[in-house]
Amino acid sequence: MIRPDPQPAVGTRGAVSSSHRLVSHVGASVLASGGNAFDATIAMAAMSWLLLPGQCGIGGDAFVLVREPGGETWTSNGSGFGPDGGTPDFYRDLGLDSLPLTGPLSVAVPGTPAVLSTLHAHATRSLKELWEPAIKAATDGVPCSPKTRADVAEQVNELARNPGARTVFAPGGAPPRVGQLVRQPELGATLRGLADDLDAFYTGWFAHRAVASLADSGAPFSGEEWALGAHAPHEPAITTTYSGRRLHQTPPPSAGWMVLHQACILDGTLGRLDQLGPEAVHWFAEAARASFRHRFEHCGADNDEWRRALEDDAVAATRHEIGRTMATSAPVGGAGDTTSMVCVDPDGTAVSFIHSLAFTFGSRVTVPGTGVLLNNRLGRGAYLLDGHPNEVRPRRKPLHTLNAWLVDEGSDLVAAGNCPGGDGQVQWNMQVISHLLDHGNDPQRAVSLPRVTVFPGSDANTLDAPTVVRCEEGLDPDALEELERRGHRVERLPVQRGGPGGSACVVAWDPVHGVLKAAADPRMDGAALAI
Known part of the structure; x- marks a missing residue:
């Protein structure tokens, strides 16, 4: 039986919660240095790509729910299309009666960068500054957690078949030891390049490399559906x-x-x-x-x-x-x-953010030379059932498991949260x-x-x-x-x-005492921090 922290974290100037202590530390540091909830969420998201690589990545998808101080509540949808050539007949002609759960045919256009671009329009700091902790962690390495070791051990055979994933997660064909530094220099270089030009993920050098690699592997992407993924409006x-x-x-x-x-x-x-x-x-x-x-x-x-x-x-x-x-x-x-985070800043802006690769390590396919793992959302979410409203179709997004919630009462925030799984x-x-x-x-x-x-x-x-x-x-x-x-x-x-019980994150407002209360699920090695 897990012993949870007996009390939530309590503060007056902001609070964060996530499924990894260092992710929460990054978010709390941004808030403490004057950043807002958008800044903190963007920095936390990138750091989690290094610390929870089986659950999330820039090649995955994301949803966000935001409540601004005046009470306006809005969302952004970061889920992507399957390939333009991905008709039901395309898959049936390959002898399939369901979509593959891994490999190039399981990939949908990633939506995480599009959501982060939407959030960054409300941030106060450059993407390069917000991603710098993650870029440094990719180069210097992060200690392998018990969760990451278990994830790699579960998927080691498939990861070992992919040169990009094998080099990072299964050198010699075995998972890293707990505490061993896991370095991702290719991913660090990719993040540094995208921090200067995030649009390149969908229409520039990264998009060209990703689409060419997938198409060469048999996934019928045209590149046009990839470019459409760049927009995740309010x-x-x-x-x-x-x-x-x-x-x-x-x-x-x-x-x-x-x-x-x-x-x-x-x-x-x-x-x-x-x-x-x-x-x-x-x-x-x-x-x-x-x-x-x-x-x-x-x-x-x-x-x-x-x-x-x-x-x-x-x-x-x-x-x-x-x-x-x-x-x-x-x-x-x-x-x-999947993994997620919640942040409330001193002005009362609340952000509930959740992102995923779908299954552990997603499709187990990397974009060569970039260190970016791609999701398997299409294989997981779309059906190969004639006439079904969730049947795989070009330019049709598969139904999703990700969601984020927020509760308010009148002009006051009550709580914001999420729970992966x-x-x-x-x-x-x-x-x-x-x-x-x-x-x-x-x-x-x-x-x-x-x-x-x-x-x-x-x-x-x-x-x-x-x-x-x-x-x-x-x-x-x-x-x-x-x-x-x-x-x-x-x-x-x-x-x-x-x-298997998920990993909930919650930040709540206590109007009686005028404080924020944050909680992290004891089922994961997360942390709730308040300032």
């Missing part, structure tokens, strides 16, 4: 009401609407229940199943079918179904490797939000309580897996037996560092 957040506050989320292709859907279903119910009791777990599980069913049956990145699930009559019908005593038996349809994200975010708003837990307790996870969700590679409810230790054994009597197939899991 978008309105999507919003509902929960426990008397406004809950904001990132819009599709993000899965943020699923958190709003669960919130609509659960509002007014969870506050009167034991937050770890069988009735609450039953409602958590069934609300999540309802969201995944609607996602799989109706949703694509270019339709508005998600809105139907949030309509009053649809919510009422779902609540009626869940109110029965037994679990639903119909299967729906994993967890991935594939299809677990939307479930764990809802649970943390309920712990905060329904039961008044402080942020540290809210992110530390045991979690429940419906599996599978709607990842392309897990649709046919047996349906289970994964319950972390700490829940009452009698409650788990009651769930099984209700028809849930319960799988008991330990709570452990690097385990």
